[in-house]
Amino acid sequence: MTSNTGRAVTLLDGGLGQELIRRSARKTAHPLWSLQVMLEEPDLVSGVHRDFCLAGARVLCPNTYTATRGRLGKERLSNKLDAYIGKAYDLLGKGIAEAGMSHKVSIQGSLPPLIASYVADVAPSFTEAYRQYRELIALQQPYADFFILETMSNIIEAQAGMQAMADAGLTGGAVAFTLDDNDGTRLRSGETLHDAMVIAEGYPLDAVLVNCSKPEAMTQAMPLLSQSELRFGGYANGFTAVEALVPGGTVDALTAREDVTPDVYVAFVEQWLSMGASIVGGCCEIGPAHIKAMHDWMVSQDISISHTL
Secondary structure, three states: OOOOOOOEEEEEOOOHHHHHHHHOOOOOOOOOOHHHHHHHOHHHHHHHHHHHHHHOOOEEOOOOOOOOHHHHHHOOOHHHHHHHHHHHHHHHHHHHHHOOOOOOOEEEEEEOOOOOOOOHHHOOOHHHHHHHHHHHHHHHOOOOOEEEEEEEOOHHHHHHHHHHHHHOOOOOOEEEEOEEOOEEEEEOOOOEHHHHHHHHOOOOOOEEEEEOOOHHHHHHHHHHHOOOOOEEEEEEOOEOOOOOOOOOOOHHHOOEOOOOOHHHHHHHHHHHHHOOOOEEEEOOOOOHHHHHHHHHHHHHOOOEEEOOO
C-alpha cells in the first residue's frame, strides 16, 4: 500500500448534472439533462460551480456533457452546439469568480460519450466519433486547460477520442472508462479494462481513470490501473444501478444510493489512494458535501491538493 502523507493528489469536482437537477425548479427530467436546466435556470449552473470550488475542488468541468451533435440532434438543436458550449464556459467562469478561486483551479474540457453514457452498442463508428471529437476539441480548446475523455463504455469510441486529442496537438489530459458495476475489470461493453489501458498507453496522455461506476467496482479496478505507467484514479457515481437508463431516456429513471454518504465516499477514496491513485473526484450523485469531506480528509492527512494532472 502507498503512504498518503506528503503526496500530491488532484481533486476533481463532483456530479454537476445531478446536482443541478436536484436544485432545479423543473419537475421532470429532460433528455438533455443538465443542459436544459442551464437554458432555463442559468444561475443554478454558476452556483453549483461556485459551491464545488468552495468545497475544495481544484479541477472544474463545464456543463457540456450532453452538448454533442448526436444528443442535440434528437431535439433538433444541433445548430446550437457552439452557443451552448460558449454559455457553459461563461457560467463556469462566473462560478469560479464568485468563489474567488480563479488563480487556484484548472478547467477540464469534457469529451463525453457522443450518444449514450452506458450503452456501448449505440456508439458511432470510429470515423464518425473521431470527426465529432475533433469538433468538440476545437470548440473547447480556447477555454480548457486540458481534456478528459470520460465515461467511455467501449474501446472504439475511446480510441477515436484519444486519436482526435493527439491529432489536435494535445499532450496530456486523460481518458476515463466506465465499468461493469458487477465486474470492475471490464468496461460496460464487456471488453477488458486491461485491453483499454494498453491502447491508452499508446497516446500522449497524463492519466488513465475510471468513472461513473459504482465505487465498489472502481475499487476492484484500482490494482489493474496501478500497473499502468500513467497516473491513475477515478470518480464514482452514487446510483443504485444504471440499466434503467436507455438511450433517449431521462435520468429520473435512476435512483440514488442513500448509503453513499460523504463519509462513506471518503472511505472509498482512502482505499483508492492507498493503492496508488492520485486523481479523485465524484460523478453523478456525488455533490459538494462529498467533495468537501474529501478535501477536509486530505488536509487532515497532510495530502497536498493539486489542480493539475
